[in-house]
Amino acid sequence: MKKLLVMMFCLVCLCACGEGGSSSTPQMVGSWSKKISTDAPLARSGHSAIWTGTEMIIWGGIDSNNNALNDGKIYNPVTGTWRVMSSVNAPSSRYYHTALWTGSKMLIWGGEQ
DSSP states (O other), X not given: OOOOOEEEEEEOOEEEOOGGGOOOOOEEEOOEEEEEESSOOOOOBSOEEEEOSSOEEEEOOBOTTOOXXXXXXXXXXXXXXXXXXXXXXXXXXXXXXXXXXXXXXXXXXXXXX
């Protein structure tokens, strides 16, 4: 099967808060950079994406043939690499679900099967 190159655009943001703890509105400063990866997950919609503080985790969704997915990958923006999530005890295939990061685990709730 032919591998597709996936281009990811990352916005590097710096939050410039007021001096001395003032309540001024944060301002976004940054630039776009192109990231290309052949290990990125399959194209999907209705998936969840959460930020752990150091990595982005995507899980589930539906593919271009409307098949529900129960897989995911973890992206490290520092190294620019993806790794496969374990499928051991993974939730059933679903899309349009909710996900959150507890500080150590990703929780999946609801969605369509």
